[in-house]
Amino acid sequence: MTLTEVALTQCWTTFPDRQRLPLPSQSGFFDVTKRDSNTMDVTTAGDNSIKVPRAAFVGALDYLIKEGHVEGNPCEVRNKYDNPGPLAQAAAVNGTQTIQYVLPILQAMGLVAVNSNKPNTTWLV
Numbered sequence: 453m454t455l456t457e458v459a460l461t462q463c464w465t466t467f468p469d470r471q472r473l474p475l476p477s478q479s480g481f482f483d484v485t486k487r488d489s490n491t492m493d494v495t496t497a498g499d500n501s502i503k504v505p506r507a508a509f510v511g512a513l514d515y516l517i518k519e520g521h522v523e524g525n526p527c528e529v530r531n532k533y534d535n536p537g538p539l540a541q542a543a544a545v546n547g548t549q550t551i552q553y554v555l556p557i558l559q560a561m562g563l564v565a566v567n568s569n570k571p572n573t574t575w576l577v
Contacts, residue, residue, distance in 0.1 A: 456513045463561035464506070467492075473556040476529055478568045482553060494553050508543045508550040509558060515542035516564065516576050523565070526573035529555065539574070 453461075464487070471484045486493040491503045515538065521527040530537025531551045536544065540551040555574055558564040567573045 454514075456510055456517060459563060460506070460509055460513065460561075463563060464489075464509075467557070467561060471560065473560055474568075475552050476531070476555050476566050476568060476572045476574070477552075477570075482556075484557065492553075492557060502550070502553065504550045504553050504557075505545055508545050508554050512539060512543040512551065512554050512558065513563065513576075515539050516574070521575045523575050523577075526567065526575040529566075529572040529574055531572075 467484070467487055469484070469487050472481055473484065474481050480497045482497065483495045484492055485495050485501075490506050494502050494504055496502065516527060519527065527539050528537055529539060529551060531540040531549055533549060536549060540549055543549070543551040543554045555564060555566050559566050562577065564574050565577050
């Protein structure tokens, strides 16, 4: 098991099944409605249900670690659908972007920080 997986497992098992979180841009919110060992189910403000696989969280954390994105070297989120940045691509699942859900959940777990000013940035804590 990698360091990423160990850290995520410790936080994953204690994460609440129900929690409302803001999007990284602070322009809206979503609700974590259910969690199992492999996915977190989220419901958007528009009542769309999305399953975010654990692999999306691992991809995001692995990217931040590999690129050395700490507080002094934040990563621009760039979650534009037509031109996603490398972090958004690392958290994408089958071409579907999940970074807008992954980062707030990782922040609530205490693994990353998010700066909501434009452009949005994030880093490991």
